Amino acid sequence: MMHDYDSTPYMNMLKMQQSLWQQWSDNMRSSTQQSAQPNDAFMPFFEAFKAASIPGAGGNPWAGFPQGQMPTPLWGGWQNQWTELCNGFTGLTQKFSEASGDSAVDAADWLPIFDATFARLKESFAHINAENSRQAANMCRLQFAGGMDGKTAPFMGAPKLGPLRLQQKALEEHLQKVTELAECSGKYVDYIGCIPGKALDLLREKLLQCAHEDKAITSVRELYDMWVGCMDAAAREVVFTEQYPKLYADVNNALLLVLDGSKKQMEAHNKSCGQPTKSAFDTLARRQHLQGRAIQLEVLPNLGHMHSEVKELRQQLQEALQKLTEQDWPGLVAAMEKKLDEHSQALADMAAQTKPSPKRSNKAAQSASGAAGNSNKVKHKR
Amino acid sequence: MIFPLQLRADSVLREFADFQSAWQRTAENLRDIGEPDIGAVPRTMVYQEEHAKLYRYRGDKEPELQVPLLVVYALVNRPQIADLQEHKSLLQGLLQQGVDVYLLEWCDVNEADSHLGLDDYINGFMDRAVDFVRASSNQPRINLLGICQGGTFSICYTALHQDKINALVPVVAPVDFHTPEDQLSHVVRHIDVELLARVMGNVPGDLLNWVFLSLNPIQLMQHKYVAMTDIADNPEMLENFMRMERWIFDSPDLAGTAYSEFIRWFYQQNSLVNNSLSIGGQPVRLADITVPVCNVFASADHLVPPPSSQALAKLVGSKDYEEICFAGGHVGIFVSSRASKEVPPAIASWLRQH
Numbered sequence: 153m154m155h156d157y158d159s160t161p162y163m164n165m166l167k168m169q170q171s172l173w174q175q176w177s178d179n180m181r182s183s184t185q186q187s188a189q190p191n192d193a194f195m196p197f198f199e200a201f202k203a204a205s206i207p208g209a210g211g212n213p214w215a216g217f218p219q220g221q222m223p224t225p226l227w228g229g230w231q232n233q234w235t236e237l238c239n240g241f242t243g244l245t246q247k248f249s250e251a252s253g254d255s256a257v258d259a260a261d262w263l264p265i266f267d268a269t270f271a272r273l274k275e276s277f278a279h280i281n282a283e284n285s286r287q288a289a290n291m292c293r294l295q296f297a298g299g300m301d302g303k304t305a306p307f308m309g310a311p312k313l314g315p316l317r318l319q320q321k322a323l324e325e326h327l328q329k330v331t332e333l334a335e336c337s338g339k340y341v342d343y344i345g346c347i348p349g350k351a352l353d354l355l356r357e358k359l360l361q362c363a364h365e366d367k368a369i370t371s372v373r374e375l376y377d378m379w380v381g382c383m384d385a386a387a388r389e390v391v392f393t394e395q396y397p398k399l400y401a402d403v404n405n406a407l408l409l410v411l412d413g414s415k416k417q418m419e420a421h422n423k424s425c426g427q428p429t430k431s432a433f434d435t436l437a438r439r440q441h442l443q444g445r446a447i448q449l450e451v452l453p454n455l456g457h458m459h460s461e462v463k464e465l466r467q468q469l470q471e472a473l474q475k476l477t478e479q480d481w482p483g484l485v486a487a488m489e490k491k492l493d494e495h496s497q498a499l500a501d502m503a504a505q506t507k508p509s510p511k512r513s514n515k516a517a518q519s520a521s522g523a524a525g526n527s528n529k530v531k532h533k534r
Numbered sequence: 535m536i537f538p539l540q541l542r543a544d545s546v547l548r549e550f551a552d553f554q555s556a557w558q559r560t561a562e563n564l565r566d567i568g569e570p571d572i573g574a575v576p577r578t579m580v581y582q583e584e585h586a587k588l589y590r591y592r593g594d595k596e597p598e599l600q601v602p603l604l605v606v607y608a609l610v611n612r613p614q615i616a617d618l619q620e621h622k623s624l625l626q627g628l629l630q631q632g633v634d635v636y637l638l639e640w641c642d643v644n645e646a647d648s649h650l651g652l653d654d655y656i657n658g659f660m661d662r663a664v665d666f667v668r669a670s671s672n673q674p675r676i677n678l679l680g681i682c683q684g685g686t687f688s689i690c691y692t693a694l695h696q697d698k699i700n701a702l703v704p705v706v707a708p709v710d711f712h713t714p715e716d717q718l719s720h721v722v723r724h725i726d727v728e729l730l731a732r733v734m735g736n737v738p739g740d741l742l743n744w745v746f747l748s749l750n751p752i753q754l755m756q757h758k759y760v761a762m763t764d765i766a767d768n769p770e771m772l773e774n775f776m777r778m779e780r781w782i783f784d785s786p787d788l789a790g791t792a793y794s795e796f797i798r799w800f801y802q803q804n805s806l807v808n809n810s811l812s813i814g815g816q817p818v819r820l821a822d823i824t825v826p827v828c829n830v831f832a833s834a835d836h837l838v839p840p841p842s843s844q845a846l847a848k849l850v851g852s853k854d855y856e857e858i859c860f861a862g863g864h865v866g867i868f869v870s871s872r873a874s875k876e877v878p879p880a881i882a883s884w885l886r887q888h
Binding site: 167262359360362363364366367368369370371372373375376377380383384387388391392396397398400401402404405408409411412415433434436437438440441445448452459463 | 535536537538539540541545546549550553558645646647648649650654658662669717720721722723724725726729730732733734735749750751752753756757760
């Protein structure tokens with residue numbers, strides 16, 4: 153049965169968003185047409201937007217928006233940073249829209265605001281980056297190490313009797329590896345966090361270049377494409393630094409060490425339960441692999457000869473079949489009949505020539521008549 | 535100096551509405567398209583091993599070139615990129631030019647295959663496939679075309695078994711892995727690949743895919759899908775888009791040993807260039823290659839930068855060496871309409887002369 157894709161929540165959300173954008177756009181257009189001064193027409197919307205998002209003004213900065221567009225505050229501490237970022241965008245958007253439609257606006261009027269807005273955006277990105285870095289480090293600690301503190305403390309503090317000492321040591325090593333992973337992750341996220349800031353610098357440069365060349369960005373898509381180019385260029389710049397591959401490797405290697413430790417613990421557990429272990433399977437696979445190669449090395453040289461022989465035999469068979477197929481069977485039968493006739497005739501002639509003369513014995517006569525009789529038999533058979 | 539952002543509020547909102555609408559139409563059309571077929575040319579499996587299959591491709595006309603061409607692909611992704619669809623197929627183009635085409639396709643590996651190494655692939659599966667093609671075509675030497683990592687394999691193979699090769703055609707094949715623009719090489723420089731192979735067994739194809747995507751993260755993981763709405767009302771182009779998606783995200787796992795050897799020997803140690811590579815106990819020296827070589831690469835390749843392929847020129851011993859550079863990227867050289875018209879005739883023309 154085909155799933156009704158059109159009525160899925162995803163498609164419904166798309167439709168709802170689309171209708172909202174259209175509604176807003178229509179309102180904008182109609183208010184522009186009604187207004188004596190076109191620039192004023194933009195203001196009510198953006199003033200409301202701005203008023204709602206003034207830092208420290210209190211209240212929900214998204215209150216002025218229809219509910220369908222609300223970002224869900226899933227990110228906890230990130231929400232404030234996100235709001236900060238939105239404030240930056242809002243200020244930028246308002247100033248840009250004030251300047252839009254008036255190409256003669258003096259650079260002196262917008263350049264300071266332009267620079268200030270970019271600086272603020274960069275600051276917001278830096279905040280988010282710091283938060284990301286902290287979260288990345290905490291995530292590992294909380295999820296693996298820190299979260300286990302309460303559970304592991306009694307175990308780790310128990311007297312080191314019997315096999316407990318080794319088990320405590322194994323757990324301690326594992327927690328150490330997890331902590332290292334958390335630190336490496338934090339450093340890595342912190343390092344790559346400069347990418348959006350660098351991209352903003354590039355975007356600012358590109359926009360200023362456009363301004364100098366009297367080129368204008370007239371659609372969000374153009375701006376977005378430009379932003380994507382800047383982000384990838386900034387990412388490339390960061391990746392090609394000397395530090396990046398080391399930090400990248402540190403995270404990956406630390407993660408692999410954690411997985412390796414977990415695997416070893418699992419192995420020990422399976423072993424103690426008498427279960428087959430992964431390393432045992434690996435050993436078997438390795439042996440099988442080596443045996444397979446040894447067989448190949450032994451067999452392959454002979455295989456070449458066998459291939460040649462099979463090829464030769466196939467050729468001979470092909471030729472024989474070809475001859476059989478091409479044979480003129482009716483002609484062959486006719487030729488055989490003719491030959492038999494000739495033989496019969498020859499025998500008859502011989503018989504005639506050896507007709508018993510008065511001097512010949514009865515035995516010879518009998519023999520000759522027998523031969524003729526045979527000849528008749530063959531003819532009959534035919 | 536004008537203000538650079540002339541964005542009218544109503545037009546911005548209209549643009550958002552149009553985008554939503556286009557996204558909706560794209561989603562609906564993609565649903566109708568389903569999963570597009572891959573492959574344009576009929577083929578027959580002529581030889582099979584547990585880890586490799588050899589196919590012979592059949593074109594509309596009989597081969598004109600006596601010496602057959604064996605195509606060897608990388609262990610990453612599938613070789614279908616060389617025969618994606620009608621009129622976007624390197625193999626189809628070669629067949630139309632009268633080339634007798636064979637393709638060696640690697641089979642998926644499982645956990646028990648993690649010990650397969652480069653020696654198995656190059657001196658084992660490849661060598662036996664070459665022998666089969668030689669025997670079935672009655673030719674003592676055949677032509678070898680290797681794509682991407684398969685190109686590097688082909689170069690190594692030719693250095694080791696030159697008596698079986700008539701001419702070598704590496705296509706977008708990395709040779710020097712330490713060129714300044716090689717992002718992939720830069721990223722994996724310090725990864726402990728032996729630990730990775732030991733811990734993971736085989737290396738998941740999805741992990742490799744993610745690494746490739748992360749080289750151009752915003753472009754390949756976000757912008758591509760935004761730009762997809764530009765073709766919302768063109769089912770044919772959407773189908774092509776989906777076909778590429780299917781190919782990109784159908785990435786087989788890699789045998790752990792082969793992966794770690796390739797990364798360590800080539801990406802980290804650059805041993806092909808340093809003349810320190812040894813496979814199966816036999817030294818691989820590029821200077822030993824004296825058969826004709828036609829090195830094909832793409833001018834805007836972000837995975838294998840042109841200088842990485844071009845390094846072969848100075849290292850190979852052959853006096854008959856030629857380079858063909860095509861406009862396009864690593865994948866575009868196989869699937870763009872322009873490349874499909876230009877690349878196969880150029881390769882076939884070179885093969886005809888050898």
